[in-house]
Amino acid sequence: MREGFENVDWLERTRAEGDVDAWLALIPYARRIGVSTLPDPQGEGLLFRLDPREGNVGNVLLPALHGGVVAAFMETAATLDLMLATRMPRLPRIVDISIDYLRTARLAPTLARCSLQREGRRMGNVRVCAWQESETTPVATARLHFVLGDPGDAGA
Amino acid sequence: MIHGQTPGDADWRRALTRFVTVIPHTRELGLEVLEVTPEVTTMRLPWSDDLLGDTARGLVHGGVLTMLLDTVCGSAVLPALPAPEVCPTLDLRVDHFRPGVAGLAILAEARVVRVTESVVFTEGSLWQETGRPLARGIGNFVRLGPRNTPPGFAEALFADVAIDEEGDHA
Numbered sequence: 286m287r288e289g290f291e292n293v294d295w296l297e298r299t300r301a302e303g304d305v306d307a308w309l310a311l312i313p314y315a316r317r318i319g320v321s322t323l324p325d326p327q328g329e330g331l332l333f334r335l336d337p338r339e340g341n342v343g344n345v346l347l348p349a350l351h352g353g354v355v356a357a358f359m360e361t362a363a364t365l366d367l368m369l370a371t372r373m374p375r376l377p378r379i380v381d382i383s384i385d386y387l388r389t390a391r392l393a394p395t396l397a398r399c400s401l402q403r404e405g406r407r408m409g410n411v412r413v414c415a416w417q418e419s420e421t422t423p424v425a426t427a428r429l430h431f432v433l434g435d436p437g438d439a440g441a
Numbered sequence: 442m443i444h445g446q447t448p449g450d451a452d453w454r455r456a457l458t459r460f461v462t463v464i465p466h467t468r469e470l471g472l473e474v475l476e477v478t479p480e481v482t483t484m485r486l487p488w489s490d491d492l493l494g495d496t497a498r499g500l501v502h503g504g505v506l507t508m509l510l511d512t513v514c515g516s517a518v519l520p521a522l523p524a525p526e527v528c529p530t531l532d533l534r535v536d537h538f539r540p541g542v543a544g545l546a547i548l549a550e551a552r553v554v555r556v557t558e559s560v561v562f563t564e565g566s567l568w569q570e571t572g573r574p575l576a577r578g579i580g581n582f583v584r585l586g587p588r589n590t591p592p593g594f595a596e597a598l599f600a601d602v603a604i605d606e607e608g609d610h611a
Contacts, residue, residue: 357504
């Protein structure tokens with residue numbers, strides 16, 4: 286069976302190895318906007334990084350990153366973080382996202398940290414904070430709900 | 442606005458085409474403006490494999506839908522104002538009804554619900570097949586007002602220059 290999120294063995298193995306790059310390889314839009322991960326210096330988890338590339342600009346006058354690209358980055362971060370953080374391997378499907386834009390995101394590296402607020406049997410709730418200069422001055426915060434699918438149920 | 446005249450729907454369609462082709466992210470994805478009225482703005486995002494969020498299952502990245510809703514709602518704000526102002530997104534909420542699938546263009550529609558002195562309230566929806574919405578968005582935009590809008594913003598939107606980018610999307 287080919288590699289993919291619905292392949293239970295592959296999902297369990299990549300999750301056990303913390304191989305988020307293998308997951309990102311299957312997410313073309315995340316690659317296009319330049320999402321990567323780095324170890325969280327404050328803990329055992331991950332931080333997420335959005336590359337400051339020209340193609341992510343949404344306002345040429347400032348210039349500033351496209352707010353929708355920042356949202357896509359935060360959604361990617363929340364999804365990947367959730368896939369690592371759940372008790373069992375789960376396949377998250379987004380239900381909704383609510384994002385607050387707090388400051389202009391300049392053409393500079395953006396970092397994000399996620400926290401799993403609740404892991405139920407069917408639903409997960411994740412908060413994401415994204416910043417540039419300092420984590421205490423976020424450019425955006427978001428909260429997301431996901432349905433936690435069973436990776437064995439193909440097409441669920 | 443343009444030489445003291447009120448722009449018509451065709452002027453606005455050209456202006457918003459200019460708006461989304463000046464933005465690098467939407468220009469590179471080939472976003473097209475289909476129709477603009479003071480109430481409703483419609484756009485079309487052509488298919489490209491870079492929109493995928495899951496190559497194995499052929500599903501659109503949810504973030505593409507958020508990006509598109511932010512763009513179409515933010516664009517719909519401009520013709521609804523007495524004069525174009527820069528209006529950054531205050532917040533955005535997106536409900537995902539079903540995943541988008543590979544190979545089909547994504548259509549986007551946004552309408553302005555209410556304009557106050559400081560905020561523009563909008564809502565938008567996305568679909569690939571008629572009657573099967575992918576997502577709904579609710580976006581609120583802050584009016585920065587004429588004082589914080591760069592001089593020449595309206596003129597740049599309506600500048601009488603041919604927009605050749607339109608031909609590049611074919």
